[in-house]
Each structure stands twice: as structure tokens, then as C-alpha cells.
Amino acid sequence: MTSQTDGASAADALIERDADLLRFATAGSVDDGKSTLIGRLLLDSKAIFEDQLEAVEATSQSRGYDYTDLALLTDGLRSEREQGITIDVAYRYFATPKRKFIIADTPGHVQYTRNMVTGASTADLGLVLVDARQGLTEQSRRHAVLLSLLRVPHLVLAVNKMDLVDYDRKIFEKIDEEFTTFASRLNIPDLQAIPISALQGDNVVTRSDKMGWYEGPSLMHHLEHLHIASDRELRDVRFPVQYVIRPKSDQYHDYRGYAGQVAGGVLKPGDEVLVLPSGMTSKIEAIDYFDSQIPEAFAPMSVVVRLADDVDVSRGDMICRTRNAPEQTQDIDAMVCWMTNAPLRPRAKLAIKHTTRTARALVKDVQYRLDVNTLHRDQGVGELGLNEIGRVQLRTTQPLMVDPYERNRTTGSFILIDEATGVTVGAGMING
Structure with a gap:
């Protein structure tokens, strides 16, 4: 039998391992370069094999590109490659001598909001990409709102394609100021803006000499040194x-x-x-x-x-x-992201899974639908459609032991399941 001292060393090793693991989710509008950025991180951190790189280079040449399309390293579905977009959440793993990383490459399209919520729900950091030529878009704001709702504690604004605007400082500062002003209305405790070029590698792994006016860290340096231990x-x-x-x-x-x-x-x-x-x-x-x-x-x-x-x-x-217990309740007030085509309406009966406890739930009311672009509350809608988020009142058959989501992302969240099919149809965040 192993001694308790050995157990202590095992726990210390786990602490060190956990502190060295950073989960982050990418988000942004279509063609902002999320997949290219992840490809660049994988390439420059030596996380891909030579035959993978050769295959990507060959495919890029066959398409007539005069550059290596790094997005091919992450857009794995055939439909993604055909359309040039990200549809499903793609998880990628890589490591540097200082830290291990798990990337959730999430879709930018509004119709895949559910996928983005899934990928960001366990993230320590949200990475929002913005095309320097386009500036902030409706999708950029929507993703910032979703990351705020999911209580992702750290956020990076990566202003991409700076090479296409001649590395103009004023363009970067304008986007940074506009995004910071918008983010001030949200619950985002930590925000860092970084100008980059994913295609050229500027400020991705190493500092770029083409943007001498920028005094902050490269993206990789920020990811490697971000303090997350206190987020537990x-x-x-x-x-x-x-x-x-x-x-x-x-x-x-x-x-x-x-x-x-x-x-x-x-x-x-x-x-x-x-x-x-x-x-x-x-x-x-x-x-x-x-x-x-x-x-x-x-x-x-x-x-x-x-x-x-x-x-x-x-x-x-x-x-x-004994003196610090969660609330025991059968009445749940939560923000729900609806994930299926059939709308969520009052009187619907569903299974609810909260931590390790499963019960049945009745939808008492849909109070409002949240417009994630403007933060406007559309009251009186009466239902939630696919990919929509709203405030919902539930009544469960058994008491659940819950905390507000803003206090504990595990005991403050749940999923809703269609009992007939076993399919997950909704994800909820419990209000305080």
C-alpha cells in the first residue's frame, strides 16, 4: 500500500499538471482566420508531423495558392473544407515547454451558436478574432456576450490580418477602443488586445518587428504566462x-x-x-x-x-x-441555450441532468429571449428556437443542489434531454 507521503507527492504533481494546462476557445466571424491561427500555433509549436504538413502544402498547391493554407490543419470535416467554414467544435492539443493547451475551435456562424456554447463552456480563456479590415462585426459582439454569459474568466481580442492594413496602429487602436467600450457592459474581468497576422506569423509566437509600436506580449507569450490557478x-x-x-x-x-x-x-x-x-x-x-x-x-x-x-x-x-451548503430547490431559474429545431415552449416535459443527479423537469415559463447582439430582452416571445438563449423557469421532480453559475460553473449548470430520443436539447446556466 502506498504511503500518505506518496499520496501527497501525487497530489502535488496533479496541482502542477493542472496549473500547466490551459483550455481556450476561439471565436469570431467567418473568414476572420480562426482555423489559420490555430494552424499557425500548431505549426510554430512543432505540434504537427512532417507528413501532415506535406499533405497540407500539397493540397494548397493543388488549389493554386501561393501560400500554405494552415486552416486545413483544423477544418477536418469534408463540409468544412468545401465551404471554407468551421461547423463543428474541433479540439486540438499541443504543448510548449511551459504549458499544455487544449483548443476548442468553435464555429462563427449564428446557426452554430450551440456548438460555440459547448466548446466555450469549460474554457479558461476566450479568444475572439477580428478582421482588421472589417472591424467589429455583429458576430464579434455576439461571441463576446456568449463568453460573458458562460463566465469565461479571461478574454483575448486578437486583431488579425494586420498585414493587409499595412500594420496600421490607428486601425488596431480603433478596434481595441470600440471592443473595450462594448465589453465594459459585460462581465469580462480580464481583457487583453493583441494585433496579429496569423498567415504571416506576426505576434503569434514571437513579437513582430513590423509592429514596433505595440509594446504588449505575443499571443503565445500571453497564453503561456496567464495565471489561472486563482480561477479555481x-x-x-x-x-x-x-x-x-x-x-x-x-x-x-x-x-x-x-x-x-x-x-x-x-x-x-x-x-x-x-x-x-x-x-x-x-x-x-x-x-x-x-x-x-x-x-x-x-x-x-x-x-x-x-x-x-x-x-x-x-x-x-x-x-x-455542514455550514456551507448549496441551495436545495425544485424551482430553477436559468439562462438556457436551446439546441434543437423543435422550439422550447411552456409545459414541455424534459429530463434534466445536473452534476451526477438526473430528474424530470417541467418548463413553467419562458420569460424572455436574449438578443445576444444588442443585449435586448425580448419579452413575451413565449418560446425559444434553435440556437436562441433566454431566461426559463423550470420545476423539477426532485430537489437539485445548486449554486449560481457565476459562483460555480459546475454546480450552476445543467443539460436538458429529450426523454424519447436521449438527445441533449438544451444547456442551462442557473441565475443567482
């Missing part, structure tokens, strides 16, 4: 139970552990905890991580918690602190 939810202990472990073995016949992913706070052996919805209390006896015991666990670690008392705990229950 460490205030409120939230541990949704995913599975009860009872090994059928004589060696472990007394073992009972509760497996799950920490959604908030820090768990330590000896802590007094409350189990919801039963209201039973106990103390944490030990925390198991793989084959060792560790001195503490925090989001987003997946661990097994053992309690000192034999209390009734099952999948869907929530372990929290």
Missing part, C-alpha cells in the same frame, strides 16, 4: 457522488468509498461534512487517489472519499460542508 472555485466544498464503490473481495469487505469529481472547495480527512439531500453528517476518514491516500483534494480532481460513519449515500447525492 476553492471557497465552497462541492462533491457530487458519481459512484459507490463496494468491492466484492474478502480483502476489502469493509470498504465503502464514494467516487466523484470535486466541483469546488478543498476536501481534507477529518473535515465534518453534510450529505444532501438526506441531511446526514459525518467526517471524512480518508481520500483515495488511485492506489494511495492523499491529504487533500480540490477541483477538478477525481477521487474516492471515505466517510467515518456508515451513512446512506448514493449516486446523485452531494457532499459539502
Whole structure:
């Protein structure tokens, strides 16, 4: 059996690994160069194989291009390549000596808003691209609003194609000022504007000597050095139970552990905890991580918690602190992004999945539809269509243990499921 000291070193390694991983989502209008930028990041960080690059170069030449079309590295669907647009969320992975990255390349079209919401929901940073020739567009503003609604804590405005405007400082500053003014109406705590040329590589990985007037970091430098450790939810202990472990073995016949992913706070052996919805209390006896015991666990670690008392705990229950519990409610007030063709209307009955708990839900009311371009609230619409976002009132058959989304993105979110087909039809963010 591994000692607790070994478990502590394992936890320290996880802390270091997690701090070195940055998830970011790209967004922007069509032809702003998102896929080209990601291709440039992959190329310059040596994250693609030689045969991949050769295939892209050959395809670019066959199309008569006098440059390598780096967008071909990310637009994987045939329909994406044919239309020259991004449709589905494409996840790409690469690393530098300083950090690992997961990129969610999200679509720019309004009809794929649901895809963008999916890709950005777990992001630490949102990267909004703007074409320097076009300036801010309706889609640029819409994506900023969506990133704000999703509480993405960091945002980068990348003004792309600066090579096509002769690296003009005034054009960059005008776009930066206009976007900053618009963002001041949103919940965006951290904003950085960077002028780049994804095609030429200016200010993407290294600073460009063609924009000496720009004194900020290159995009890669900003991504490598962005501090995200303080973004973790460490205030409120939230541990949704995913599975009860009872090994059928004589060696472990007394073992009972509760497996799950920490959604908030820090768990330590000896802590007094409350189990919801039963209201039973106990103390944490030990925390198991793989084959060792560790001195503490925090989001987003997946661990097994053992309690000192034999209390009734099952999948869907929530372990929290005795004096800091989430709200238990059957009435949910949330912003919902609707993801299917059939509209969401009052009296609709759906399945709702919140953390590890599943229940049935009745749509009581659709209060308003949010115009994500202007932030105007269209009241009295009565329904939500495909890719629309609005404020919805739900009533569930079982109490859910919830927090406001702005406080905890895990316990403050849920998905809605069509019970007949099993298809996810909506994603919700619980209001405070």
C-alpha cells in the first residue's frame, strides 16, 4: 500500500499538471482566420508531423495558392473544407515547454451558436478574432456576450490580418477602443488586445518587428504566462457522488468509498461534512487517489472519499460542508441555450441532468429571449428556437443542489434531454 507521503507527492504533481494546462476557445466571424491561427500555433509549436504538413502544402498547391493554407490543419470535416467554414467544435492539443493547451475551435456562424456554447463552456480563456479590415462585426459582439454569459474568466481580442492594413496602429487602436467600450457592459474581468497576422506569423509566437509600436506580449507569450490557478472555485466544498464503490473481495469487505469529481472547495480527512439531500453528517476518514491516500483534494480532481460513519449515500447525492451548503430547490431559474429545431415552449416535459443527479423537469415559463447582439430582452416571445438563449423557469421532480453559475460553473449548470430520443436539447446556466 502506498504511503500518505506518496499520496501527497501525487497530489502535488496533479496541482502542477493542472496549473500547466490551459483550455481556450476561439471565436469570431467567418473568414476572420480562426482555423489559420490555430494552424499557425500548431505549426510554430512543432505540434504537427512532417507528413501532415506535406499533405497540407500539397493540397494548397493543388488549389493554386501561393501560400500554405494552415486552416486545413483544423477544418477536418469534408463540409468544412468545401465551404471554407468551421461547423463543428474541433479540439486540438499541443504543448510548449511551459504549458499544455487544449483548443476548442468553435464555429462563427449564428446557426452554430450551440456548438460555440459547448466548446466555450469549460474554457479558461476566450479568444475572439477580428478582421482588421472589417472591424467589429455583429458576430464579434455576439461571441463576446456568449463568453460573458458562460463566465469565461479571461478574454483575448486578437486583431488579425494586420498585414493587409499595412500594420496600421490607428486601425488596431480603433478596434481595441470600440471592443473595450462594448465589453465594459459585460462581465469580462480580464481583457487583453493583441494585433496579429496569423498567415504571416506576426505576434503569434514571437513579437513582430513590423509592429514596433505595440509594446504588449505575443499571443503565445500571453497564453503561456496567464495565471489561472486563482480561477479555481476553492471557497465552497462541492462533491457530487458519481459512484459507490463496494468491492466484492474478502480483502476489502469493509470498504465503502464514494467516487466523484470535486466541483469546488478543498476536501481534507477529518473535515465534518453534510450529505444532501438526506441531511446526514459525518467526517471524512480518508481520500483515495488511485492506489494511495492523499491529504487533500480540490477541483477538478477525481477521487474516492471515505466517510467515518456508515451513512446512506448514493449516486446523485452531494457532499459539502455542514455550514456551507448549496441551495436545495425544485424551482430553477436559468439562462438556457436551446439546441434543437423543435422550439422550447411552456409545459414541455424534459429530463434534466445536473452534476451526477438526473430528474424530470417541467418548463413553467419562458420569460424572455436574449438578443445576444444588442443585449435586448425580448419579452413575451413565449418560446425559444434553435440556437436562441433566454431566461426559463423550470420545476423539477426532485430537489437539485445548486449554486449560481457565476459562483460555480459546475454546480450552476445543467443539460436538458429529450426523454424519447436521449438527445441533449438544451444547456442551462442557473441565475443567482
